[in-house]
Amino acid sequence: MNKSQMYITMPDAPLPVALPGGWTVVHQGDPLTVMGPESDLTMFFLVRPVTSDTEQLFRLAWQQAEPEFDLPVGQTVELPSTDGWDTVVQVSYSTPESESRIAIAFARMLNTRAYITLIDGTKAGFSRRMAHIAELNNAWKPTGLKEPSLAGISPKAFGEDEQKAMSSFVDWAMRHIGIPGVAVAVVQDGNTVYAEGFGVRRAGETDPVTPDTRFMIGSSTKPLTTLMMARLIDRGHFTWATPVTKVLPSFALADSDVTQRLEMRHTVCACTGMPRRDFDLFFRFRGVRPEDRIAEMKQMSPTTGFGETFQYSNYLVAAGGYAAAHSYAPDLDLGNAYDRSMRQLVFEPLGMQQSSVHGIHSPLDAAPHGRTFDGRCAPIDPVIEQFVDSSAPSGAVWSNVLDMARYLSCELRNGQNEHGEQVVSVDSLLARRRSAVRIDGKTSYGLGLLLTEQQGLAQVTHGGNTLGFSADMFFLPEHGVGMVVLTNLRAANLFLTAIGQKLIEILFEAESKAETILTGAKKALDNSLESLRKRVKTDPGATAWIRDYVGNYVSEELGPASISREGEGFRIAFESWSSDLGVEEQSSESRQIVLTSAPWLGGIKLQLTDDPDILLLDGGQTKYRFVRVGEKRS
Known part of the structure; x- marks a missing residue:
């Protein structure tokens, strides 16, 4: 063990767990209590017998950890686990907005014992240290926990029976949870073996979603941006280690030393400590140019150190993508340079003929939707999605599942397109899949890609959410399998999780969890809306x-x-x-x-x-x- 590293022993766990840097032990007993580096975030770990009254279980745990704790329950989510636990229950609490506070509790059940994690801290602390929270919570491996593994199992061919099973599940799932439209594609051995549309492009109308229907893919744009950057590295425009200021001289942060240290790879690694500032994008975007977003960054600074923890910054990805595009088309403004770079270096070589950066919303495209107070899905004004236009490399691409399947095929073919042409070198492609910063024991962030291990399967992935769309894509490099799911509803993440789990069940005959995930998501949604209607008054x-x-x-x-x-x-x-x-x-x-x-x-x-x-x-x-x-x- 590293002598300078601090370790804790979790209850019932046979092996010690390393504390993230800067964290301290407040109490080694029951409950085990640790505190974040800024002293604004506390985690408690304790074990209690499983009871039928989960709410009472949490209440008693809080009474021991924080005797004055009296926050009301805001939302309860109960989900099956794919990591060996019997059941996982997550509770979020309603906190006074003036306190800028977040309180969350987890109970993971294993046989007769409940392994409880309580988290209480400031919103700022959560934002800075979310990855550390996940790392500590997921590192708790008590004796008797047996994580399922599909390692060593070869996937089945995705044939007619498998297609029917997938279509049946997607159709049921979207209706059960209430999503207007969905498109799904599966890639196997470099070929698109499944592509289907479900539902409608716009709620209340009859125009169907097809595999050709375009959706916004949100942050699933990021892997496409880093693929464009990789192609420019192959051409010698810069390297991952080139300082950003040498590629885009106008780039600067508030701290001049940090500005000089920032390399091209740092813009897309979520490893620099730059905080997320999406409100700046959502509220003011009319007439804002990419150059203006770059200028705004002169007032911003990291809030944690380089490599210290995962923090996700759309601003920084935008800066990296625009810098790369500027090196390719220096005579154009940043927006048009990025558009040209993506079109000529990604979309055209991969045959993604229907994909574009922002583009004009067409009636043939899916419409964005959000939920109303009564739980219905309602179309929202497409204008609101223009918030991302001035930070396009982080999430402005429109695409369909057929085009995204071509991108997945390129990843699975190690940089070749469907015609066997080497679009990007293997070295530059795979550099994006090397861990840049740890998120938890199984997950890290590369360069515009999440790297994770699910049920023993190495997975490369990146989801995407805008204000009216949700998307997900992932691929299993060792098995030649990939999937993309696009929806026209905001925050449909658990639906996407269920669809991905269903593919794993179909191909690897994994334990059935997808339906329970979806049922739990529906229950959580209903509970959340009921709580919202009680708390927020509109009369x-x-x-x-x-x-x-x-x-x-x-x-x-x-x-x-x-x-x-x-x-x-x-x-x-x-x-x-x-x-x-x-x-x-x-x-x-x-x-x-x-x-x-x-x-x-x-x-x-x-x-x-x-x-x-x-x-x-x-x-x-x-x-x-x-x-x-x-x-x-x-």
């Missing part, structure tokens, strides 16, 4: 006090906002989109104005402050202030 009596906040506001980072009365209710308009408003009153001292329209559905809250002319939006590591300008309006 005229409850929302009447918003009248005191009617007026115009501005945020230095997020731009303008205007609260107005609409009939008996209230509405807020930002630069390019708007939402109905509700209220959440957690106490007499904690009141929030809540955005209730799809796709936000209570996920964005404006806190009241001591100053009636200032509203606060908590972004975790960044707090945004909306300041009233001009006179109050009634």
Whole structure:
């Protein structure tokens, strides 16, 4: 063992576990208690007998860990495990928004014992140390835990019976959880062996989803961006170790030393400590150019050290993609340079004829959707998806499952396209699949790719979420198998997990978990919506006090906002989109104005402050202030 490394012994576990750097042991007894480097995040580990009343189990655990803990349950999710546990239960708690706090509990059941992890800390702490939390939680391997492994098993051919099984499951799953449209493709041995569409392109209409239907793929764009970068490395434009400033001289962060240290690989490795600042993208994007996004980064700095922990930054990926594109088309502005680079270096060589960067939304494309308060899927204004246009390398690609299958085929053929042409060198392709930063014991991040091990199978993957679409793609390099799933609904991640699990069950005859995953996801969704409707009020009596906040506001980072009365209710308009408003009153001292329209559905809250002319939006590591300008309006 490394003598400078600190270790802890988890309850019932035969082997010690390494603490991530900077973490300390607060209490070695029951519960085992550790604290994060900034002292704003605490984890407790304890074991108790399994009981039929899980809520009581958690309540008693919290009473021992934090006797004053009295937060109400916000959402409970119960899911089967693919890691050897009998059942996994996750509970998130409703916390006062003014405290900027997150509290979560896990109970993983094994035979008669419940292995409980309690996590309490600031939103900023969670944002910085999420990977460390996952690493510690997943490192808990008590005696008796037997993780299933499919290693050494060869997959079956994805033939007619397998296709029918997949189609039947996808059709049931999308209807059960309520997703308007889905497209799925499977690649095996370099060939597309399955491609099907399900449902409709737009809720309430009849135009069907087909394999040709295009969706936004969100962050599944990132592997395509790093493939473009790899091709430019082959051509000698730069290397992964070239400083970003040598490729894009205008690039700079707030810290000049960090700016000089940043290499091209660092932009796409999620390993530099740059925090996620997606609110900056969501709220203000009209007329914003890629050059403007690059300029905004001069006010940003990492919040953890290089290689210290996984932090995901769309801004930084955008910078790397634009820098690479600039080296290819230096006479064009960054947006057009990236478009040309992707078209000429990725889409055309791979035969991805229907794929494009942002492009014009067509009626033949799937429409974006979000959920309403009653759980229905409703189309949202496609304009809102333009938030990603100025950070295109991180998530602006539109594609369909046929084109994405061609990309997967290239990965599985070690850089060759479907015609056998070597599009990218094996060395440059595989450099993207080397671990750059650890996420937990089984998962790490490479260069625009997640590297993980699921049930003994090495998997390379990357999902994607926009405000109205969810996507996933993965491939198993050792078995020549890949899958892509595209949907036209925000935050359909557990649905995507279930579909991926179904493929593993079909090909490897793994234990059946997919249906239970989906059923658990539906139950969690219903519980979440019920909790939301209890917490957030939209009736005229409850929302009447918003009248005191009617007026115009501005945020230095997020731009303008205007609260107005609409009939008996209230509405807020930002630069390019708007939402109905509700209220959440957690106490007499904690009141929030809540955005209730799809796709936000209570996920964005404006806190009241001591100053009636200032509203606060908590972004975790960044707090945004909306300041009233001009006179109050009634």
